[in-house]
Amino acid sequence: MRKDKICAVIVFILLFFTFSYSEINLSGNIFTDNRFRLEDNTFSWNEIQLISKLNLDIGNGHIYSETEFKSIGFPNILNSTDLQDTESINPLMINIRETYIDFYKFVLKNLDIRVGKQRIAWGTADKLNPTDNLNPDDLEDIMDFGRKLGSNSVKLTYYLGDYSLVGVVIPIFKPAVLPSDEWASAFFSSLPVPEGLILQSYSDTVILPKRSFEESSMFAVKFSGNLFNYDLSLSYFNGRDDIPLINNVIITSVSPTAIDVNVEMIYPKMQVIGADMSGEIGKIGVWGEAACFIPEKVIMITTMNTYTETTVALDSKPYYKYVVGMDYTFKNGLYINGQYLHGFIHEREEDNLEDYIILGMEKKFFDDDLKIKIGLGSEIKDFNKIKDNSAIMILPEISYIPMDNGEINLGAYFINGEDNTNFGKVKKNDEIYIKFKYSF
Template identity: 30%
Template sequence: MSRHVRRRSITACALALLLGAAPRAHADDELELDWSGRIQSDLRFRLEPVGVGDWYARQELPAGVERNWNTLGLKLEANYGRFHAVAAVDFVWSGYPERMTSVGDLSRIEKAEPYRLEPRAVYVEAEGIFVKGLDLRIGQQVVSWGVGDQFNPTNNLNPDDLRDPLLFGRQVANFMVKADYWISEDWSISGVLVPIFKPAMLPLSGSLALAQLDRVPFVSGALGDRVVAEQAAAKMLFGHPTIIGSVTPVMPEPTFDNMQFAYRIAGTIGEHDVALSYYNGRTDFPQPRSNHTRQALGRRCNPDDANDCIEGLLLTDVNLEFPKMHVYGLNVTGEVNPFKWISEEINGIGYRFEGALVVPRGQSIRLTNDELAFGIPQPAGEYDYDADGQPGGREPLVVDDTPFMKWVLGLDYTFGEHVYVNAMWVHGLVDEFGAGDWIKEGYVVRQSGLIEGSNVLACALSKNGESCTQKILRPRLGDYVVLGADFKFANQAGLFRLFAILDATPLVEETWDDEQGKRVQRKISPLSAEGFSMVIFPELDYNFGNGLELAAGALLQLGKPYTKFGSAETGGSTVFTRAKYSF
């Protein structure tokens, strides 16, 4: 539905002045206002509970209703000659009452019926401003330069929005100044300035990742083994298990040095689109920068087992920061038709490549503690990283400065009017950061613990946990096979979609071998029962016409708890229904 108004107004003149051009009225100029919207209800169920931690620090997401969101989305567009403006906003009712802390909360509508406002876009733009061929856009916006289907390693200007896994690839708008200069009809140069950094938006299940302290974050495997052994000794010998106390993201200061910017040159060569880009900014996924451990005394016992007791807790307070990085991008997309010689009517095969060379700034972590009074007293201060008896030393790295690559290589094909198929090789997901793959060795710890029967006290006192610990490792950058197909039916009104993501990344089990007197590794195939991890996404959608769509489906996330998609922080498997009316 549209509303059109013909007039020269103060609003139009103000818009022109804001964009730095003198307001020029023409007899054929008119102000056009177009508005649209949608009403959408999402109901989702978690099939099984997912959680981490023992009874004294259990974090769990229950089975049952996972989401009950109702959204009113509105979008207004204004056009006046060569000027354009957009405002889009979502009003969201979460459907979940917030936690009540007093009877007075029962009188507060914002507690019983939580709601929020989510701006999607607020910007103004002008074509041919100052000089011919120069376009300018200022305001809250999303700049998407990537060509991959939902997987875009060169889209770094906007933070990722992972709150809804069904909308994977979505990004949050950010304030930007974007300029495009058209050299010719086919080639353009773009520049973007982002004054304020924004972090990625994480799902509610995201906090479960940091609660798993056995996933030690250090680049050095030897230091990780030592910390695992010391934590095990504190728990087993002195009754003080280690848990997460608090997690605090530390945002970059709004200084000139922390502004993000990017450049791109893009054009067409034959029937192929090509783009080169450069980004200077930060990863929007935080990395640990400091850990501070404090002690909470007090005996407590498991409500389900009176013999399972602890004497206190070691609480670790974590600060997170966002490492800086440079990203050099290459995008190529187009179509090839090897069957053209057979018939002109046979469709070509679409292809797309999106690659990013990431040059990160290394980030270390500082470990400190209060005075810890149990067994062997630990004085307050900084951790002895060098294990030489003297506190301090060089802070260990959680990310080194080795460059690494992410990419997406995809092919797609349409069979007639009813079937579309898509296949992709994805190297590195949005939350994976740092060098480590089949090109260069580098791992993250997915699970760690003690070897049964090991002398944990000796390992803790010697400050060497190599002979006491075992762990499951995963390359920092994974490889994924993405396969999908859309099947349309009922005169294009019905759609059945089936997509799957197979984690093709081999895991490594590392442990101590007494006979060899050293640590040994065993590869775990991604096709084995131990290493298998996969996402299966079936969806059935029907468009009834006049704006009404109904959909139902499932997001099945499979694998062991230490795998990519079987881990608790993914939120587990869900089924969903969706109703949407667009106007």
């Protein structure tokens, strides 16, 4: 009920502004996404969303706001009381994805400043960007990887010819949205339980950093320019990893064969020194992105009854993630895109970084109204024993544009691989989907 009221208030405000200012521009889209899991013949995803985008020019500046009204999931009914609760039947979420003000030529002619909740996208690679650490990951829909949440921040950009210097301050740390349980196994290892014991209950506590400048605030700088016809940038980030790490485990014996486990998680501090480039070799588009992660050492304390063990949960030794990619369009219009990635979003420490090869092919037909795309993703844990240490994901999709602004997507996710791989752990989650989108 409360959310409905908020929704009504926001719609009212938007309409008020629309009618009050002729310069205001309201646009957005309506989007539906339904997925069907092949393993158990059930619907696995049910989403409808309205995104409203508001643009307003204000003299030497600009206001932008993007709000998402989303109904996602299925009716959550456990008893008759739930049937009286609208939210249980019709789950609704309102999310202000971005709301910011741009001040152009702020104090200095070459200085722009953006204040508010914003997405700051760094990196030249496609969706997999090791240098893009400012905004928290939004892993709610794991198939839409690369999506991030906006952060309340201040961004200053100073331009000097072909060069620019960006400085960002994010006062309050915000954690990532993690994937649902059925996909989480691809990201997080299950808790190891000592042999002969059964896990009776599990609970965890997530410790967010104290809301002080020293603990919660993050900052970053980036210098970009062009050299020998290549776009280059260097960046530095000082903040926190947005995916939690276990630093405390309390195991309590409840019987000779059963234990309760309580886990405490924190968000480790880290620094990231990054570099990226894009350009072309011959007619082939090329890009590369590398990041050196310097984490703060995290000690894990495991307590079982009176016994306490101390281990290193995260070493402070720097590790490197990188992506190299290329794309090309053939004369017949076939577009191909390939990327090699070392270190996925959630992976930490050199020994845990996997290798991934991602390929995409795309061709348009019938005056671009029909598009066929095939994505291939492969994970390789060990190049010497590929057969037993790899997984593959195949993502075919057909997109049809029946009218201006409208798009229908029909596709599938097929996953197969060894159980010791990230993809392999979710190989039972093969799905087909249909999505509709209309922009206005």
